[in-house]
Amino acid sequence: MIDMLGNLVTREEKMFKVGDRVECVEGYEGITKGMTGIVVRESNSTIYFGVQWDGFQEGHDCDGNAKTGTGWYVPPRCLSLINKEGYITLKDILEKGACKDGIRWFANKFADEKVSFGDLFKTMKRCGCPKDWEKWVREKFNIREEEKYKIGDRFLESDGTEHILAYFNDGEKKALLVSLKTGNRWHEPQVVNDSYNITKDEFEKITGGESSQFKKIVKEVK
Numbered sequence: 543m544i545d546m547l548g549n550l551v552t553r554e555e556k557m558f559k560v561g562d563r564v565e566c567v568e569g570y571e572g573i574t575k576g577m578t579g580i581v582v583r584e585s586n587s588t589i590y591f592g593v594q595w596d597g598f599q600e601g602h603d604c605d606g607n608a609k610t611g612t613g614w615y616v617p618p619r620c621l622s623l624i625n626k627e628g629y630i631t632l633k634d635i636l637e638k639g640a641c642k643d644g645i646r647w648f649a650n651k652f653a654d655e656k657v658s659f660g661d662l663f664k665t666m667k668r669c670g671c672p673k674d675w676e677k678w679v680r681e682k683f684n685i686r687e688e689e690k691y692k693i694g695d696r697f698l699e700s701d702g703t704e705h706i707l708a709y710f711n712d713g714e715k716k717a718l719l720v721s722l723k724t725g726n727r728w729h730e731p732q733v734v735n736d737s738y739n740i741t742k743d744e745f746e747k748i749t750g751g752e753s754s755q756f757k758k759i760v761k762e763v764k
Contacts, residue, residue, distance in 0.1 A: 580593065732748045
């Protein structure tokens with residue numbers, strides 16, 4: 543199969559599916575290395591994937607599959623799957639070229655069993671393993687912790703308006719975004735599981751599906 547640029551591409555390169563969280567590992571047109579998003583469309587005519595990119599506003603809607611302005615098609619070579627809840631085996635770390643001490647430790651603890659990344663990291667910390675071991679695993683297997691928000695976090699809207707994530711008390715755990723300039727709600731209060739560990743999916747509901755318009759304000763530690 544020939545792609546848009548005239549390159550020969552095999553069907554085996556189609557390694558992503560709709561709903562996968564991905565990271566850009568090679569810049570492509572307006573998409574830069576390190577950007578993250580979710581696959582929303584796989585084109586039938588080419589080997590490109592439509593991705594709804596986090597915090598991106600200069601794109602399109604991937605033929606109606608992404609929020610307006612957040613979508614862009616990229617070839618598979620530019621994408622890497624973000625592994626959030628996968629498993630790892632001794633064979634996996636051997637293939638990635640782990641250090642001998644790491645291989646020996648893993649083999650003694652887990653043998654050939656499959657172990658979740660979360661359990662692996664907990665065991666590493668409990669055993670006092672070097673901190674760079676966890677870093678190595680995260681980098682080699684592209685593991686990203688899901689960003690969480692909490693009541694009191696502040697966000698900039700795309701037009702520069704500052705908002706705060708506030709608690710709404712009506713007998714339920716609810717949260718909403720409030721403009722610090724006008725005091726107006728961005729959207730109706732939404733139920734959250736934990737007011738201090740609000741997930742991206744919950745934040746999406748809090749913004750009424752417009753989370754890409756908001757960027758969290760990161761406070762500098764002095």
